[in-house]
Amino acid sequence: MTSYRTPLGRARGLGSAKHGAGHWLSERVSAIALVPLVIWMVYGILRLSGGDYGFAVHWIQDPLNATLTVLTFAISFWHMHSGVRVVVEDYIHKTLTKSVLLLINLFICGLAGALAIFSILKVALGGGAL
Amino acid sequence: MAGLPGGRDAPPWRRTEGIGSARVDTPSTALKTGALGNRDRGGAKAMTDASKTRREPPTSPHLVTGGLGSPLLWRWHITMWTSILHRATGCALYVGGLIAAAWAIALAQGPERYADFKQLLGSWPGKVVMLGLTACVFYHLASGVRHIIWDSGHGLDLKSANATSVMVFAFAAAATLAIWGLASMTGALG
Numbered sequence: 021m022t023s024y025r026t027p028l029g030r031a032r033g034l035g036s037a038k039h040g041a042g043h044w045l046s047e048r049v050s051a052i053a054l055v056p057l058v059i060w061m062v063y064g065i066l067r068l069s070g071g072d073y074g075f076a077v078h079w080i081q082d083p084l085n086a087t088l089t090v091l092t093f094a095i096s097f098w099h100m101h102s103g104v105r106v107v108v109e110d111y112i113h114k115t116l117t118k119s120v121l122l123l124i125n126l127f128i129c130g131l132a133g134a135l136a137i138f139s140i141l142k143v144a145l146g147g148g149a150l
Numbered sequence: 151m152a153g154l155p156g157g158r159d160a161p162p163w164r165r166t167e168g169i170g171s172a173r174v175d176t177p178s179t180a181l182k183t184g185a186l187g188n189r190d191r192g193g194a195k196a197m198t199d200a201s202k203t204r205r206e207p208p209t210s211p212h213l214v215t216g217g218l219g220s221p222l223l224w225r226w227h228i229t230m231w232t233s234i235l236h237r238a239t240g241c242a243l244y245v246g247g248l249i250a251a252a253w254a255i256a257l258a259q260g261p262e263r264y265a266d267f268k269q270l271l272g273s274w275p276g277k278v279v280m281l282g283l284t285a286c287v288f289y290h291l292a293s294g295v296r297h298i299i300w301d302s303g304h305g306l307d308l309k310s311a312n313a314t315s316v317m318v319f320a321f322a323a324a325a326t327l328a329i330w331g332l333a334s335m336t337g338a339l340g
Contacts (some may be wrong), residue, residue: 048301051294058291062284062329070270070338073261080257095255100247103240128248136251139258 030102044103050099066087077143086144090137097133101125174320196214229316239286275338284329289322 034040064085068076104125112118127137144145249271256267270276296314299305305314333339 048298051298054268055291055295058287066329066333066336066338069268069333070336071270073257073264076257076264081168089254093251096247096250100240104244107241117151132248132251136254140255142258 043105047102047106049097050095050102053095054092054099057088060088061092080140080143083144086135086140089140093133093136094142097129099134101129104129110118229311232296232315232318234295235289236297239293242284242286243284243290246286249283272339278331281330285322285326287326288329289318289324292318292321302303 064079066078069078080089105122108118108121108125112121253267256263271280296305296318299314305311329340
């Protein structure tokens, strides 16, 4: 296949969008990581929905559950941010509206992710009010 | 009509009447198989006998809507549904992610708030939302795996794309039913 790229452009590897394949790849990598995590999460929700507060605290204090829950939250919010970013970029073309929505998306994912992970760590590290 | 720019007296390439009008004289089978192509309806005859037969201007297939109830060339296809629903379920799961974060916060806030949260999700509207989110999770999961398979360069032909669409829908429905069946059996539905 003929390449129309200049040698310098190829060496930089940033493509026509000027930011390379980074976003595309991170969306795929997070998607692949979420496949087992989400299946585990459904199992976790199923167990937690049958139990009370004490059971949930006990469950989260298990290191494996705490780690997987934190990972699921972190990678989910990362993936959510990537996905909705693309949706906004695809459908919103007014620069100001687009910028505002992209910022809101980033801030919601950052805040909700941080709150969720901090909460899990608090309970997992013994902060659960039993 | 005479003076209008796209009217009857305009040269054929300027005429706009007939575009988007109800004149679909193609059998619906041809429409369904997509065999319409670039066929100029009655065009060959009109070309040789232009003075007697008024030639229909060529019409874009996507403009031949034919009005209410008539066959459309453009139609919904299962791969369109899978594509659109991947985004729609992704956006729904955004809300699901926020609900999950609310669960973690409620857990950290103590037994009362956690009980309130569980009561909210256990209510009828809460259960409906959770059922919808379960379907969204399994749909987005299967559809996402399909996208990753595509990204590896496999299954991009029409036949595979159609078959995997059906598989995605079947998996989402089966997995949702299985999980809710399991939930009702283990007493998780309260």
